[in-house]
């Protein structure tokens with residue numbers, strides 16, 4: 295499973311908001327990710343966007359009129375609901391939310407929502423006064439109480455020109471939320487806590503300078519996203535300034551010592567720790583309190599002291615996955631680390647390759663285990679590498695739990 299949306303059946307309900315045009319982008323993203331998407335529109339939605347747009351994007355006929363169904367289903371209104379892996383309503387108007395709360399089924403969107411047993415996710419979109427109205431507020435809480443997931447709305451510029459809350463979440467965020475919900479419903483890491491570290495640590499020399507490394511954090515973020523997509527509760531401890539992945543709890547740190555404290559704090563309930571961060575082996579013995587000035591001397595030495603080996607020192611009943619970034623003798627060095635760090639697996643990569651390792655979107659790794667096994671993977675995206683690493687984590691957890 296390299297993409298959590300591949301072959302998933304998603305029903306996208308579109309209701310009558312000015313944000314309906316963004317439903318086209320959601321559709322396009324889902325289709326490109328390999329999902330089978332059926333679109334249902336309310337009558338009001340067709341005032342904002344035409345069914346033709348969705349037919350072109352999905353190569354399937356959208357559903358608008360429940361009394362004039364089409365396609366292979368005799369009972370389209372319930373069959374669509376039955377076959378769905380997930381229903382998403384984006385945008386969801388105040389009216390559509392009220393209809394869901396009251397169990398009305400007088401258009402294709404509310405009808406399908408009432409008939410389906412699949413998880414439902416809604417992305418409300420409306421003016422801030424409508425969103426903040428007591429009626430909408432009560433509807434929101436009722437829907438959440440029934441297990442409906444809300445994505446957004448977010449503060450921002452509204453169609454009325456006002457700035458306020460009620461703007462629909464961005465299509466990319468909605469697609470991420472769909473992955474999260476699908477993972478929670480059927481992922482093999484569902485309800486398991488996984489702690490992931492990412493990025494290179496920064497060891498202060500003075501308030502403006504540090505000793506660092508070239509780790510971009512991309513591999514750790516890919517692990518966090520892939521674990522989230524399989525239903526895990528993910529805590530990402532990171533030094534990198536990348537955008538927070540949706541549905542992941544992010545803990546920001548800078549130095550190895552801060553990272554160690556965060557790992558110690560987050561690991562007690564974890565099932566796995568994946569240490570993709572490049573933690574500095576040494577740090578300046580003292581960080582100057584003020585910015586260091588250029589001195590008369592032509593040389594300057596910074597004393598370094600050893601940092602703790604975070605993964606080796608953290609103890610508990612969880613699976614440990616280490617990473618080894620090497621520039622020579624990749625496998626020999628990685629095997630040595632596997633033992634020293636008490637890890638079940640080590641993911642080894644040669645950071646001298648230009649298409650793999652630091653900063654790239656692709657990686658070429660070998661996964662080594664304690665039985666001497668070496669799974670040599672070809673060049674692939676960091677997300678795909680993450681999926682392969684997590685396949686091994688899921689297998690180790692399944693062994694532990696059986």
Ligand SMILES: Cc1cc2nc3c(=O)[nH]c(=O)nc-3n(C[C@H](O)[C@H](O)[C@H](O)COP(=O)(O)O)c2cc1C
Pocket residue numbers: 308309310311312313336337338339386387388389390401419420421424
């Ligand atoms: C230009 C325009 C924009 C609208 N935008 C919204 C909106 O963003 N959110 C909303 O809840 N209603 C909005 N409405 C009102 C809904 O279209 C109206 O309540 C409609 O009955 C909703 O029907 P539906 O929920 O069946 O799609 C808008 C109406 C107009 C005329």
